[in-house]
Amino acid sequence: MTEVATGGASWEIDGNTGGELAGRWWKWALSAPDDRSPVKDTTGEHAAWDQPDDVWFLAGTYGGRTTRTCPLPAGRPVFFPVLNMQHSRSHSKTPLSLPVAEALARLNGMPLQLSEFAGPFRTRFTRRYAWGLWGVLAPLIPGQYVLEIKADTGEGFWVDTTYHLTATAD
Structure with a gap:
C-alpha cells in the first residue's frame, strides 16, 4: 500500500480543507455536460471547463491510459485525483474506499505527496460521499510541466494518466 499523509495546512486552499x-x-466533475466532460476527455480539450477562480481542477479518468495536453493559469493551486470514487451512503454494501496496491504522482519526474480524503458533498438533488487519494500542486510559475499519475487497485482497475501542462500568465 502506498503511504499517504493526512490533511494539514498545505491541504487548505482559500479556507477549503482536503475533504471540502x-x-x-466531484461537484465540478459531475456538473459537466457529457460533450464537455473533462473526465471523459481524452485529449485535454475540455480541461478548462467551468474552472473555479481559486483552484484549478484536473480531471480524473474512468481508468486505463490517457494523455492530455492543456494550458492552465500560472499562480493558481492545482487539485487532482489519483484514485477516487463517490457514491450515495445509502448503499451500505458499497465500500467507503478502494483498495490501493499502487498510487503515485510525479511532476517533472519528482514524486508528489498524496493525501487521503473522504467526506460528504451535496449535488443539486442528493447527498453523496467522496473518497480518494488526491494531489495538490502549489501555484505554478509560467512554463511547461509533465504530471504523471498512476494508480492500481490490485483488483483490475488501474489509472495511467499523463498531463502535459503549460502554465501561462493571466
Whole structure:
C-alpha cells in the first residue's frame, strides 16, 4: 500500500480543507455536460471547463491510459485525483474506499505527496460521499510541466494518466 499523509495546512486552499476540495472537485466533475466532460476527455480539450477562480481542477479518468495536453493559469493551486470514487451512503454494501496496491504522482519526474480524503458533498438533488487519494500542486510559475499519475487497485482497475501542462500568465 502506498503511504499517504493526512490533511494539514498545505491541504487548505482559500479556507477549503482536503475533504471540502474533494467534494468541490466531484461537484465540478459531475456538473459537466457529457460533450464537455473533462473526465471523459481524452485529449485535454475540455480541461478548462467551468474552472473555479481559486483552484484549478484536473480531471480524473474512468481508468486505463490517457494523455492530455492543456494550458492552465500560472499562480493558481492545482487539485487532482489519483484514485477516487463517490457514491450515495445509502448503499451500505458499497465500500467507503478502494483498495490501493499502487498510487503515485510525479511532476517533472519528482514524486508528489498524496493525501487521503473522504467526506460528504451535496449535488443539486442528493447527498453523496467522496473518497480518494488526491494531489495538490502549489501555484505554478509560467512554463511547461509533465504530471504523471498512476494508480492500481490490485483488483483490475488501474489509472495511467499523463498531463502535459503549460502554465501561462493571466
